[in-house]
Amino acid sequence: MSKIACVITDYFEDVEYTDPVKAFEDEGHTVITIEKKKGKEVKGKQGESVVTIDETIDDVSSKDFDALLIPGGFSPDSLRDDDRFVSFVKEFMKDKKPVFAICHGPQLLITAKSLEGRTATGYKSIMVDMEYAGANVKDQTVVVCQNQLVTSRMPDDIPAFNREALKLL
Secondary structure (H helix, E strand, O other), X not given: OOEEEEEOOOXXXXXXXXXXXXXXXXXXXXXXXXXXXXXXXEEEOOOOOEEEOOEEHHHOOHHHOOEEEEOOEOHHHHHOOOHHHHHHHHHHHHOOOOEEEEOOOHHXXXXXXXXXXXXXXXXXXXXXXXXXXXXXXXXXXXXEEOOOEEEEOOHHHHHHHHXXXXXXX
């Protein structure tokens, strides 16, 4: 089964973490949470979820994982300010490993300069940013690009997002 990295920090969109993780774990995959500090508790923006961080960004490599999950909310915008997370995300894209980004998750891909020539979607407010980053942006429930990148727009899209992510795993 796959080992999935999840980059996450405070104010993530609760269900964009909890629902995919449950779907992945129900199929036997393992999800490892990564932030700046191991053992830190990060809180969802809806106040429904608290996640204890498994690993620090300094102690992991993309080579240790089969796929990457980037939940939305304010978390991706916070993480893209840190070059370590940007490099980590960029490595997954460069190595053509599956990347699952929902809602504001593609903000990390924008900063990693990894969307050029890709077809993707994201939350409405970042679609123009994605276009400026060179993506062919679609306003669809789920977009799968080059059998690697799975993107969705919002929490309502989670069932399709999970279905397509699980197909790639």
